[in-house]
Amino acid sequence: MKRIGLFLLTNLAVMLVLGIVLNIVFAMTGIDSRSMGGILMFAAVFGFGGAFISLAMSKFIAKRSVGAVVIESASNAQEQWLLDTVARQAQQVGIEMPEVAVYDSPDMNAFATGMKKNDALVAVSTGLMDQMTQDEVEAVLAHEVSHIANGDMVTLTLIQGVVNTFVYFLVSLVSSFIQSAMSDEDGEGGPGFLAVLAINTVLHMVFGVAASVVVAWFSRKREFAADSGASQLVNKEKMIAALERLRGGEQKEMQGQFAAFGINGGFSSLFSSHPPLEDRIEALKNQ
Template structure:
């Protein structure tokens, strides 16, 4: 509930900051004089930017199950499923969160993810490939990593950041587009409303600014992976967490098979660079070894 309140307060704060900045720079007067209502644009940007992210978060568990085919373990069918439930329950208790749903999805790729809008009602899922490729103690560390994501509220925090940058992208792309459109149509008194240039520039700027926004979100996502690794080390043991990451190194050149919307919540990602949601495995291992030292 606190994080939902934070979500709403952040939404309001973003709108207020944009409004104050535009007022100080005189942008509001310019836009209003040329037929664009700043208040309406701010509300539209916040609703579309924050609202879209919030809806995605609210549907995250349902989308994860549908997109991966994950089957929630309700009645354990074998000792492996029983061990998974018991391990997650123990780690969740240690983290002070509610028991998440535990699921298995069919994929040859060794991976796992956690999602959900509430840390007391989350979902932790592991792939069949992970269970085959890793020793039990390494799977335990991976589960601790995912429980760390849930306990840290990473899904909600990432949604907040995504919503904030989305709001800025929508707002700035339209302000820039309107300014360009008015400049190109100066001297034309027949119609003061937006023209074709407004729509084209708005689309282009939304793509350009969206690329920059994606880098910001990815940078935060990489940072939270180190925290989740530390949680995995806390709940399962540092050597187990390091061993799990080392095991994943043999798969580091293969792209993640998780759906795009789930990649940031997985234990690994094949893509590297400014748009990667995960730091290189070498850096994650080095961070754990340094902390141990």
């Protein structure tokens, strides 16, 4: 979950910065931001550029945001087991050994990220290592290695690039409409540069958040594929056991006011990067 969340937040931040740059480019070059051809060209360049910048930053951002420490050489038996397990699984799926990191968190969590299959990162939380059995941790690692082998981050980036392109395009169209509505019949008296910049920034945030629903939907689909890949690397029973353990931890977190408000359901589920654990368990049982 951290992998997608960090990617989406980074992408939104990059989009806002590039949106400001785009407005400056229009202002300095005199390009008509209301020209369909100009809008489409710049939307595609900045849309895909922003997505790939986010992907290139993904490992660095992930490490810094959670304080992950890469295991350069094992300092204990647990770290050696982690390295050996990831190395074996990477060899099975035909990718180079990813970096393996551990970060301090009570939550049971793990994620994989990276710009290329052969230059990836697998990170696990201390909570995952402490609360799961070795078989369950092995299954979680297999799930993350499967994400890398499936090229999910690159595919996600391509989809994000398409979505970003539509965001830039829509922002330009809506912004142009607002500017026209605020101008007189001769096109004079419209909002100044700073006002346009503020309007576009707000529009980028609104459309960017809405666009994340599409990326989250794709992410949910890829979770089933990663579960299936993990069941081939280890076995179905281990993967189901790991998901059951996660479901138990999730139910504890949902107790009290969070459960009362049903925070994991309804509208918020549109932004979820992972499908319900019950659905993932059922899919594995039926495969």
